[in-house]
Amino acid sequence: xxxxxxxxxxxxxxxxxxxxxxxxxxxxxxxxxxxxxxxxxxxxxxxxxxxxxxxxxxxxxxxxxxxxxxxxxxxxxxxxxxxxxxxxxxxxxxxxxxxxxxxxxxxxxxxxxxxxxxxxxxxxxxxxxxxxxxx
Numbered sequence: 001x002x003x004x005x006x007x008x009x010x011x012x013x014x015x016x017x018x019x020x021x022x023x024x025x026x027x028x029x030x031x032x033x034x035x036x037x038x039x040x041x042x043x044x045x046x047x048x049x050x051x052x053x054x055x056x057x058x059x060x061x062x063x064x065x066x067x068x069x070x071x072x073x074x075x076x077x078x079x080x081x082x083x084x085x086x087x088x089x090x091x092x093x094x095x096x097x098x099x100x101x102x103x104x105x106x107x108x109x110x111x112x113x114x115x116x117x118x119x120x121x122x123x124x125x126x127x128x129x130x131x132x133x134x135x
Contacts, residue, residue: 006110011081011103014074018106023049025121048128051090055097056131057124066123071104078103 006014026048027041035041047053058075061067067075079100087095108117 001110003111006107009106009110011074011078011099012083014103014106014110015078015081015099016102016106017110018078018102018104019049021109021117022102022105022121025125029125047132048125051087051094051098053128054101055090055094057127058097058101060127061120061124066120067104071108071120074107075100075104078106 023045026045029048030041030044035044062072077100079096081096081099081103083099090098105117105121108114108120
């Protein structure tokens with residue numbers, strides 16, 4: 001997809017793509033860590049993909065000023081999207097921040113900014129891992 005086309009997508013469409021892309025990175029991360037049992041993989045993956053954890057990651061990225069101006073724009077596009085879906089196990093804020101996170105990931109992927117995508121996702125996965133060790 002051309003960058004101009006990706007730039008025109010709404011936040012929910014970007015989040016749809018970002019959800020799948022982030023899931024692939026999470027699965028690869030878990031397999032690289034040596035996890036191979038399906039039930040264990042699923043349980044551990046939930047740590048990374050839950051709305052609450054994605055919202056926490058976004059809070060950290062924003063507080064540490066780790067995002068470019070464009071990344072913040074696409075995060076906000078996703079965060080501010082109106083969805084008919086209700087958050088099942090998360091607050092409205094966590095759900096909207098999670099949607100924003102996924103929209104930003106989707107935008108990076110669709111605009112072929114793969115080095116930046118890899119860098120950003122790795123920072124997020126590392127931050128979640130380190131937080132888990134502290135708790």
